[in-house]
Amino acid sequence: MTQQHHREMRGFWNARAREDPFHFVDNNQPYGAPDLEAFWNGDAMVEHVLDGLGVTLRDSDSVLEIGCGVGRVTRALAARAGEVLALDVSSEMLAQARRLNPQLHEVRWILGDGVSLAGISDESVDACVSLLVFQHIPDPAVTLGYVRELGRVLRPRAWAALQVSNDPAVHRPRFRPTSMLRAAVGRGPKGQRHPAWLGSHVELSDLRAAAADGGMDVERVWGEGSQYCQILLRRPAAGAMPPSA
Numbered sequence: 001m002t003q004q005h006h007r008e009m010r011g012f013w014n015a016r017a018r019e020d021p022f023h024f025v026d027n028n029q030p031y032g033a034p035d036l037e038a039f040w041n042g043d044a045m046v047e048h049v050l051d052g053l054g055v056t057l058r059d060s061d062s063v064l065e066i067g068c069g070v071g072r073v074t075r076a077l078a079a080r081a082g083e084v085l086a087l088d089v090s091s092e093m094l095a096q097a098r099r100l101n102p103q104l105h106e107v108r109w110i111l112g113d114g115v116s117l118a119g120i121s122d123e124s125v126d127a128c129v130s131l132l133v134f135q136h137i138p139d140p141a142v143t144l145g146y147v148r149e150l151g152r153v154l155r156p157r158a159w160a161a162l163q164v165s166n167d168p169a170v171h172r173p174r175f176r177p178t179s180m181l182r183a184a185v186g187r188g189p190k191g192q193r194h195p196a197w198l199g200s201h202v203e204l205s206d207l208r209a210a211a212a213d214g215g216m217d218v219e220r221v222w223g224e225g226s227q228y229c230q231i232l233l234r235r236p237a238a239g240a241m242p243p244s245a
Contacts, residue, residue: 071101086107087120133163134202135227144207216234
Protein backbone atom coordinates (compact mmCIF):
# COMPACT_ATOMS: atom_id res chain seq x y z
CA MET A 1 0.00 0.00 0.00
CA THR A 2 1.51 3.33 -1.09
CA GLN A 3 1.68 6.58 0.85
CA GLN A 4 -1.03 7.90 -1.47
CA HIS A 5 -3.30 5.04 -0.43
CA HIS A 6 -2.54 5.78 3.24
CA ARG A 7 -3.57 9.40 2.71
CA GLU A 8 -6.73 8.26 0.92
CA MET A 9 -7.63 5.95 3.79
CA ARG A 10 -7.07 8.70 6.37
CA GLY A 11 -9.05 11.14 4.22
CA PHE A 12 -11.91 8.67 3.88
CA TRP A 13 -12.24 8.11 7.63
CA ASN A 14 -11.84 11.81 8.41
CA ALA A 15 -14.74 12.50 6.05
CA ARG A 16 -16.86 9.76 7.62
CA ALA A 17 -16.12 11.14 11.10
CA ARG A 18 -17.41 14.54 10.01
CA GLU A 19 -20.43 12.96 8.28
CA ASP A 20 -21.71 10.67 11.07
CA PRO A 21 -19.08 9.03 13.31
CA PHE A 22 -21.65 6.99 15.24
CA HIS A 23 -23.04 5.26 12.15
CA PHE A 24 -19.64 4.55 10.64
CA VAL A 25 -18.27 3.11 13.90
CA ASP A 26 -21.44 1.04 14.38
CA ASN A 27 -23.52 0.84 11.22
CA ASN A 28 -26.39 -0.68 13.18
CA GLN A 29 -26.98 2.90 14.30
CA PRO A 30 -29.59 4.74 12.21
CA TYR A 31 -27.83 7.15 9.88
CA GLY A 32 -28.07 10.71 11.19
CA ALA A 33 -30.11 9.71 14.26
CA PRO A 34 -27.96 7.61 16.61
CA ASP A 35 -29.22 5.95 19.75
CA LEU A 36 -26.33 7.14 21.90
CA GLU A 37 -27.19 4.95 24.88
CA ALA A 38 -26.98 1.86 22.67
CA PHE A 39 -23.91 3.14 20.84
CA TRP A 40 -21.84 3.60 23.98
CA ASN A 41 -22.78 0.17 25.31
CA GLY A 42 -19.69 -1.52 23.88
CA ASP A 43 -19.16 -3.47 27.07
CA ALA A 44 -21.32 -6.42 26.01
CA MET A 45 -19.42 -6.83 22.73
CA VAL A 46 -16.02 -6.71 24.45
CA GLU A 47 -17.14 -9.22 27.08
CA HIS A 48 -18.58 -11.54 24.41
CA VAL A 49 -15.33 -11.57 22.41
CA LEU A 50 -12.93 -11.87 25.33
CA ASP A 51 -15.01 -14.57 27.01
CA GLY A 52 -15.25 -16.46 23.72
CA LEU A 53 -11.47 -16.36 23.32
CA GLY A 54 -10.89 -17.25 26.98
CA VAL A 55 -8.96 -14.16 28.06
CA THR A 56 -9.49 -11.36 30.58
CA LEU A 57 -7.99 -7.95 31.23
CA ARG A 58 -6.49 -7.07 34.60
CA ASP A 59 -6.71 -3.64 36.19
CA SER A 60 -2.91 -3.37 35.97
CA ASP A 61 -2.73 -4.15 32.23
CA SER A 62 -1.61 -1.79 29.51
CA VAL A 63 -3.83 -2.59 26.52
CA LEU A 64 -3.44 -1.43 22.92
CA GLU A 65 -6.56 -0.83 20.86
CA ILE A 66 -6.04 -0.73 17.09
CA GLY A 67 -8.74 1.36 15.41
CA CYS A 68 -10.39 3.14 18.33
CA GLY A 69 -12.65 5.46 16.31
CA VAL A 70 -14.50 7.78 18.68
CA GLY A 71 -13.89 5.52 21.67
CA ARG A 72 -16.84 3.16 21.81
CA VAL A 73 -14.79 0.05 22.63
CA THR A 74 -12.18 2.19 24.37
CA ARG A 75 -14.61 2.96 27.19
CA ALA A 76 -15.13 -0.73 27.86
CA LEU A 77 -11.39 -1.42 27.79
CA ALA A 78 -10.64 1.52 30.10
CA ALA A 79 -13.12 0.13 32.64
CA ARG A 80 -11.12 -3.12 32.76
CA ALA A 81 -7.46 -2.15 32.24
CA GLY A 82 -4.99 0.19 33.89
CA GLU A 83 -4.04 2.00 30.67
CA VAL A 84 -5.35 2.07 27.10
CA LEU A 85 -3.27 3.11 24.10
CA ALA A 86 -6.03 4.02 21.64
CA LEU A 87 -4.67 4.12 18.08
CA ASP A 88 -6.49 5.33 14.97
CA VAL A 89 -5.57 6.46 11.46
CA SER A 90 -8.16 9.29 11.51
CA SER A 91 -7.21 12.56 13.20
CA GLU A 92 -10.86 13.62 13.06
CA MET A 93 -12.05 10.46 14.83
CA LEU A 94 -9.43 11.04 17.53
CA ALA A 95 -10.42 14.69 17.96
CA GLN A 96 -14.02 13.63 18.51
CA ALA A 97 -12.92 10.79 20.81
CA ARG A 98 -11.11 13.27 23.06
CA ARG A 99 -14.14 15.55 23.09
CA LEU A 100 -16.63 12.77 23.79
CA ASN A 101 -14.57 10.99 26.46
CA PRO A 102 -13.00 13.62 28.73
CA GLN A 103 -13.44 11.29 31.71
CA LEU A 104 -11.04 8.66 30.33
CA HIS A 105 -7.86 9.85 32.01
CA GLU A 106 -6.26 6.41 31.63
CA VAL A 107 -6.45 6.60 27.82
CA ARG A 108 -3.71 7.90 25.52
CA TRP A 109 -5.13 8.78 22.10
CA ILE A 110 -2.54 8.12 19.36
CA LEU A 111 -2.63 9.02 15.66
CA GLY A 112 -1.33 6.04 13.70
CA ASP A 113 0.16 5.93 10.22
CA GLY A 114 -2.39 3.39 8.94
CA VAL A 115 0.17 0.69 8.28
CA SER A 116 2.20 -0.01 11.43
CA LEU A 117 2.42 0.33 15.19
CA ALA A 118 5.05 3.08 15.01
CA GLY A 119 5.01 5.03 18.26
CA ILE A 120 4.27 1.97 20.41
CA SER A 121 7.39 0.86 22.28
CA ASP A 122 8.83 -2.64 22.09
CA GLU A 123 7.43 -5.10 24.64
CA SER A 124 5.27 -2.38 26.21
CA VAL A 125 1.73 -3.80 26.22
CA ASP A 126 0.06 -6.68 28.04
CA ALA A 127 -2.78 -7.12 25.56
CA CYS A 128 -4.20 -5.83 22.29
CA VAL A 129 -7.84 -5.67 21.22
CA SER A 130 -9.08 -4.75 17.73
CA LEU A 131 -12.72 -5.22 16.76
CA LEU A 132 -14.48 -4.35 13.48
CA VAL A 133 -11.37 -2.60 12.13
CA PHE A 134 -9.18 -4.89 10.03
CA GLN A 135 -12.14 -5.91 7.88
CA HIS A 136 -12.13 -2.35 6.45
CA ILE A 137 -8.45 -2.31 5.43
CA PRO A 138 -8.35 -2.49 1.61
CA ASP A 139 -5.12 -4.51 1.37
CA PRO A 140 -4.75 -7.69 3.44
CA ALA A 141 -0.96 -7.21 3.37
CA VAL A 142 -1.46 -4.23 5.70
CA THR A 143 -3.44 -6.35 8.16
CA LEU A 144 -0.69 -8.98 8.09
CA GLY A 145 1.88 -6.24 8.71
CA TYR A 146 0.01 -5.21 11.84
CA VAL A 147 0.03 -8.84 12.98
CA ARG A 148 3.83 -9.03 12.59
CA GLU A 149 4.19 -5.72 14.45
CA LEU A 150 2.25 -7.11 17.39
CA GLY A 151 5.09 -9.50 18.03
CA ARG A 152 7.28 -6.46 18.65
CA VAL A 153 5.02 -4.54 21.04
CA LEU A 154 3.56 -7.40 23.10
CA ARG A 155 5.34 -8.41 26.28
CA PRO A 156 6.20 -12.09 26.84
CA ARG A 157 2.98 -14.06 27.58
CA ALA A 158 0.88 -11.10 26.35
CA TRP A 159 -2.03 -11.73 23.97
CA ALA A 160 -3.95 -10.06 21.13
CA ALA A 161 -7.66 -10.51 20.39
CA LEU A 162 -8.30 -9.57 16.77
CA GLN A 163 -11.40 -9.65 14.60
CA VAL A 164 -10.73 -10.13 10.89
CA SER A 165 -12.90 -11.02 7.94
CA ASN A 166 -12.39 -14.49 6.51
CA ASP A 167 -15.21 -14.19 3.93
CA PRO A 168 -14.32 -12.67 0.53
CA ALA A 169 -17.97 -12.30 -0.52
CA VAL A 170 -18.79 -9.51 1.92
CA HIS A 171 -16.15 -7.20 0.39
CA ARG A 172 -17.60 -7.12 -3.11
CA PRO A 173 -19.29 -3.85 -4.07
CA ARG A 174 -23.05 -3.98 -4.37
CA PHE A 175 -25.02 -1.86 -6.81
CA ARG A 176 -27.92 -0.35 -4.88
CA PRO A 177 -29.41 2.60 -6.79
CA THR A 178 -31.72 3.63 -3.94
CA SER A 179 -28.84 3.77 -1.45
CA MET A 180 -26.71 5.75 -3.88
CA LEU A 181 -29.51 8.25 -4.43
CA ARG A 182 -30.06 8.69 -0.69
CA ALA A 183 -26.34 9.30 -0.21
CA ALA A 184 -26.30 11.84 -3.04
CA VAL A 185 -29.00 13.94 -1.39
CA GLY A 186 -27.55 13.65 2.12
CA ARG A 187 -30.10 11.19 3.46
CA GLY A 188 -27.85 8.14 3.51
CA PRO A 189 -24.21 7.19 4.16
CA LYS A 190 -21.60 8.08 1.58
CA GLY A 191 -18.57 6.04 0.60
CA GLN A 192 -20.22 2.63 0.57
CA ARG A 193 -18.25 1.55 -2.53
CA HIS A 194 -14.94 3.05 -1.39
CA PRO A 195 -12.11 0.52 -0.82
CA ALA A 196 -11.66 1.79 2.75
CA TRP A 197 -15.25 0.79 3.51
CA LEU A 198 -15.41 -2.42 1.48
CA GLY A 199 -12.11 -3.61 2.93
CA SER A 200 -10.68 -7.09 2.39
CA HIS A 201 -10.59 -10.59 3.78
CA VAL A 202 -7.56 -12.39 5.21
CA GLU A 203 -6.62 -16.01 4.58
CA LEU A 204 -5.98 -17.77 7.88
CA SER A 205 -2.92 -19.53 6.48
CA ASP A 206 -1.38 -16.11 5.73
CA LEU A 207 -2.32 -14.83 9.18
CA ARG A 208 -0.72 -17.85 10.84
CA ALA A 209 2.46 -17.25 8.84
CA ALA A 210 2.51 -13.56 9.80
CA ALA A 211 2.02 -14.44 13.47
CA ALA A 212 4.92 -16.90 13.29
CA ASP A 213 7.06 -14.22 11.64
CA GLY A 214 6.29 -12.03 14.66
CA GLY A 215 7.22 -14.81 17.08
CA MET A 216 3.63 -15.50 18.18
CA ASP A 217 1.31 -18.47 18.37
CA VAL A 218 -2.24 -18.56 17.03
CA GLU A 219 -3.87 -19.91 20.16
CA ARG A 220 -7.54 -19.87 19.18
CA VAL A 221 -9.73 -19.23 16.11
CA TRP A 222 -13.46 -18.67 16.40
CA GLY A 223 -15.83 -17.96 13.48
CA GLU A 224 -13.63 -19.22 10.66
CA GLY A 225 -15.12 -18.52 7.23
CA SER A 226 -17.13 -15.51 8.37
CA GLN A 227 -16.85 -11.74 8.39
CA TYR A 228 -16.45 -11.91 12.17
CA CYS A 229 -13.55 -14.31 12.61
CA GLN A 230 -11.98 -13.90 16.05
CA ILE A 231 -8.30 -14.70 16.50
CA LEU A 232 -6.30 -15.04 19.71
CA LEU A 233 -2.55 -14.55 19.34
CA ARG A 234 -0.07 -14.98 22.14
CA ARG A 235 3.58 -14.19 22.46
CA PRO A 236 5.37 -17.03 24.25
CA ALA A 237 7.12 -16.58 27.56
CA ALA A 238 10.68 -15.29 27.39
CA GLY A 239 13.05 -18.11 26.55
CA ALA A 240 10.29 -20.40 25.26
CA MET A 241 11.01 -22.36 22.11
CA PRO A 242 9.30 -20.95 19.00
CA PRO A 243 6.51 -23.05 17.47
CA SER A 244 7.64 -25.59 14.91
CA ALA A 245 6.81 -24.87 11.28
